[in-house]
Amino acid sequence: MADMMKIRVDELESGMVTADNVIEPGSDRVLLLKGTILDSVMIFNLKERYNVDHVYIKKAFSASTISDEMRAEINIHQSLSTLKSVFGDDDGEPITEFTDESAQHIKNVTNDLITSLYADDNILLKMHQLQSYDDYTYKHCLRVAMMSVTIGKSLGLPDNKMHDLCEAALLHDLGKRTIDVDIIRKPGRLTDTEFNAVKKHPQNGYLLLRKNGGCNEEIMNAVLMHHEKYDGTGYPLGLKGEQITYLARIITVADVYDALTSNRPYRQPWSVAEAEEFMMGGANTHFDYDIILAFLNAFAPYPVGSKVMLSDGRTAKVISNNSNVLRPVIKTMDGETIDLYNDFKYLTLSIKALDKSDIKQIEA
Ligand SMILES: [Fe+2]
Incomplete structure (x- = not known):
């Protein structure tokens, strides 16, 4: 005993x-x-x-x-399993209701994730362990929640709003699971009819949540508005600027970045540098400018400990980040430490891509 x-x-x-x-x-x-x-x-x-x-x-x-880092890894693994139990596999039967049990699961995952993100600054390294080839909706939702909470933390959101943000991000694509799987996982271009069906997912998610009643108005609105664009060209309502709730504007940034850098049935993932450039280019049109700034500040695309491929063909490990997150301090496999931002000798050297070859995937 x-x-x-x-x-x-x-x-x-x-x-x-x-x-x-x-x-x-x-x-x-x-x-x-x-x-x-x-x-x-x-x-x-x-x-x-x-x-x-x-x-x-x-x-x-x-x-x-248990160390904070180990607990964070356990939490991510368990959050993924829990989300899978709420969403089901994308190739399974579409869902028709959001149960009380699911609502409670989402609150538990929210608590676990927020604790992990506060305990382990380097939690974003774990995000790369969640980017497998078979990219299910529940995995995307978990990554978007991790990124949204990271942005929320940098924006100084109070605790209660952080919880709403995380719950909404976890649920933002719930409505996708109401749509025919053949459309969701279609490897080619969608027809207009198919695209219109996909565009219904924000309302479908919102309606499932409203019927259940376990989520507050802030959460439901963020789910409804996560495809609105700052300049009014988004869907489903065509809302503009601050008509789109703050939480929805944060989730949009995380959602688009994750979509660009993930595998899709019809294309290869964009590189981190390409995706960041796209995000910057969309400030004030697609996105809220201040949230893009917070995102660029908070989100290190090459987290400490990650392996990267350099433009000169060498590989290196990231040791610490600089204010320019695309140019961190690295140590090459042959033992050279290079500050890509402050050491002008290396102005022409850059990071080509993350080396994901030995990243162990976290599966549900
Ligand atoms: Fe979506």
Whole structure:
């Protein structure tokens, strides 16, 4: 017993490991096996569905002994699994309702993500682990939420708004799961009819949330408005400037950047430099200028620890970031440390692309 402790279900945290089988009260049914790493869905079910009172947890894996970085990785993995349970696979049956359980799951993921982002500054490195070839809606929504919260933090949003922002970003494309999968995953150009069906996804998401009633007005409006453009040329309502809510304007920036830098069935991902240039070019037309500035400040496309390919053919690791996020301090594989921004000797040397060859993918 020395290596385990009894924890009340209210005090369980994602990442803790069960030290004994968890049995359903009043029966002998095993709910979780000894050695299970708990996630927010499991904790929710133990508490709300099975009325379990306490669980034995391995001491070595109690929350306090897990490093912030490891906890962040566990949280991302678990957030992804939880989102998958809410959205389902893109090639599965379209969804027709947003349940109370889903609403609670989204709130749990929000809490986990915001905690991770505050605990681990370098969480954006994890985003690259979420960019696989098979890009499901729930993965895109998780990346957009991570990026939105990062922008929100740099804009100094208060806590309650950060939570609304994260929930809305996690749910922004929920409506895509109401649309025929053959259209969503079509590898070629969409016909006008198909494109009009896709353009319905903001309203469809909004209506699912409104029917459920578990999300506030701010969240629902951000979902509805995430394809509006600052100059009024977006959809579905053609809103302009500050008619588009602040949270929606933040999510739009994260959404477009993620769409450009991700695999799509019909094209290769854009490079970070190309995508950043596009974003800058869209300030005041597609996007809110101040939010673009916050995005460029907050978002280091080459996070510390990432591997990059240089224009001279060498590879290097990013050691720290500069105010110009496209030109960080790097250490080449042959041991040379180069400050790409401040060292004028290297003006002609640049980063060509992220080297994703040994990035381990996080899957649900
Ligand atoms: Fe969307």
